Amino acid sequence: MKTSAAVIGAGTSGLIAARRLAQLGIETYVYDQKANLGVPVVASGIISINGLNSLKIGYKPAVTNTLFGANIHASNKVMRIKSNVPVAHVLDRQKLNEICKEESEAAGAHVITGKKITENALDEIGNSSIIVGADGPLSIVARHFGMGGISKYILTYKAEFEMSIENSGSVDLFFDNKIAPGFFAWHCPNSEKIMEVGIGIDSKHGNSKAAFYKFMGTDFCKDISETGKKLGEHASIIPIRTAKKIVDEGKEVLLIGDAAGQVKPTTGGGIIYGGNAAMMAANAIYEHVKNSKPLKDYEKKFKRKYATDIRLHALAHALYSKLSAKGIGRAITLLNALGMESFLGEYGDMDSPKTILKRMLTRKK
Numbered sequence: 001m002k003t004s005a006a007v008i009g010a011g012t013s014g015l016i017a018a019r020r021l022a023q024l025g026i027e028t029y030v031y032d033q034k035a036n037l038g039v040p041v042v043a044s045g046i047i048s049i050n051g052l053n054s055l056k057i058g059y060k061p062a063v064t065n066t067l068f069g070a071n072i073h074a075s076n077k078v079m080r081i082k083s084n085v086p087v088a089h090v091l092d093r094q095k096l097n098e099i100c101k102e103e104s105e106a107a108g109a110h111v112i113t114g115k116k117i118t119e120n121a122l123d124e125i126g127n128s129s130i131i132v133g134a135d136g137p138l139s140i141v142a143r144h145f146g147m148g149g150i151s152k153y154i155l156t157y158k159a160e161f162e163m164s165i166e167n168s169g170s171v172d173l174f175f176d177n178k179i180a181p182g183f184f185a186w187h188c189p190n191s192e193k194i195m196e197v198g199i200g201i202d203s204k205h206g207n208s209k210a211a212f213y214k215f216m217g218t219d220f221c222k223d224i225s226e227t228g229k230k231l232g233e234h235a236s237i238i239p240i241r242t243a244k245k246i247v248d249e250g251k252e253v254l255l256i257g258d259a260a261g262q263v264k265p266t267t268g269g270g271i272i273y274g275g276n277a278a279m280m281a282a283n284a285i286y287e288h289v290k291n292s293k294p295l296k297d298y299e300k301k302f303k304r305k306y307a308t309d310i311r312l313h314a315l316a317h318a319l320y321s322k323l324s325a326k327g328i329g330r331a332i333t334l335l336n337a338l339g340m341e342s343f344l345g346e347y348g349d350m351d352s353p354k355t356i357l358k359r360m361l362t363r364k365k
């Protein structure tokens with residue numbers, strides 16, 4: 001029986017898994033192809049405060065801004081969701097990675113950077129260690145072991161602008177199928193002086209860079225184009241469907257995080273689901289090694305906790321993807337008239353539509 005673990009990928013999911021495995025006394029090696037972890041920063045870092053607390057990371061030094069709400073725009077209509085208390089933090093993703101690395105090393109994991117794992121190397125590693133595929137949306141672990149099979153991707157493009165920001169307490173989301181087909185565009189104040197502008201489009205619709213520059217040409221971005229100083233720009237990819245298979249019991253391989261498509265299909269946020277899955281996977285590995293329990297217990301636990309939320313997110317995503325900007329604008333008018341702005345401000349939950357539905361029915365937090 002294998003008694004050690006090899007985590008492929010030192011993003012947040014891989015490092016959280018490694019920290020937990022090492023805490024449980026499992027000999028753990030983490031490999032990442034990057035010499036400088038988390039660089040370049042291709043993703044945003046808006047994470048719910050409740051979700052962050054569930055990951056038990058000492059994340060505070062990575063906080064660059066705090067958000068109280070979101071403004072949802074479509075066809076000149078706006079829904080302003082605002083809470084009286086902080087809802088989410090914006091985190092410096094590179095710093096968050098550093099903290100996760102420090103925590104996993106302090107727990108006893110060995111983090112090896114600048115080492116790209118090839119498909120041949122996977123067979124060798126797999127002879128002696130349980131493999132955790134935490135190698136992102138284009139996982140070679142998933143491909144090599146015939147797992148995964150993520151059916152839907154969003155292509156993204158984002159840039160940061162240095163500028164003066166009037167209200168840094170909320171994020172703006174823009175829905176328009178002609179500009180961001182299948183997803184949305186956003187303005188996120190990363191801090192009081194740095195505005196991130198980004199866009200996602202369904203991978204069927206081609207080029208996210210072209211979509212980004214089309215969005216930058218709209219009135220929504222006029223102020224940013226005219227007064228902001230661009231600092232950098234990056235393309236990336238978000239998997240928005242969970243992989244069909246996330247455990248191979250026979251080969252002792254597990255997928256976590258983006259490699260498993262553990263992402264909210266509405267917004268593309270993956271840190272909370274991926275981080276919690278990482279801890280569940282580590283616990284299942286421990287139970288497998290110490291008490292011969294099946295690794296599949298990880299998949300069962302993940303589904304029990306997140307399957308309903310992921311289904312509701314996917315439903316909401318399918319709905320808004322089909323609507324035109326005018327259609328979403330009309331929905332905003334209706335929802336505002338029904339008092340949803342203030343309801344969501346008070347009872348909303350970024351991660352769990354299941355919780356929002358429950359609160360709608362009971363009007364209790």
Ligand SMILES: Cc1cc2nc3c(=O)[nH]c(=O)nc-3n(C[C@H](O)[C@H](O)[C@H](O)COP(=O)(O)OP(=O)(O)OC[C@H]3O[C@@H](n4cnc5c(N)ncnc54)[C@H](O)[C@@H]3O)c2cc1C
Pocket residue numbers: 008009010011012013014031032033034038042043044045046047115116117118134135136137140156157158198236237238256257258259263268269270271272274
């Ligand atoms: C534009 C954009 C905005 C986003 N905004 C948010 C947000 O606001 N909030 C949120 O929660 N989520 C957000 N996400 C999603 C979030 O970034 C991901 O869900 C999260 O990074 C997944 O972490 P991970 O550790 O699973 O994978 P990754 O972060 O992709 O890490 C995978 C690691 O594996 C390494 N690797 C890959 N192949 C190999 C190999 N062969 N050998 C060795 N190492 C390898 C890579 O170098 C990388 O370090 C966003 C994503 C994008 C693209």
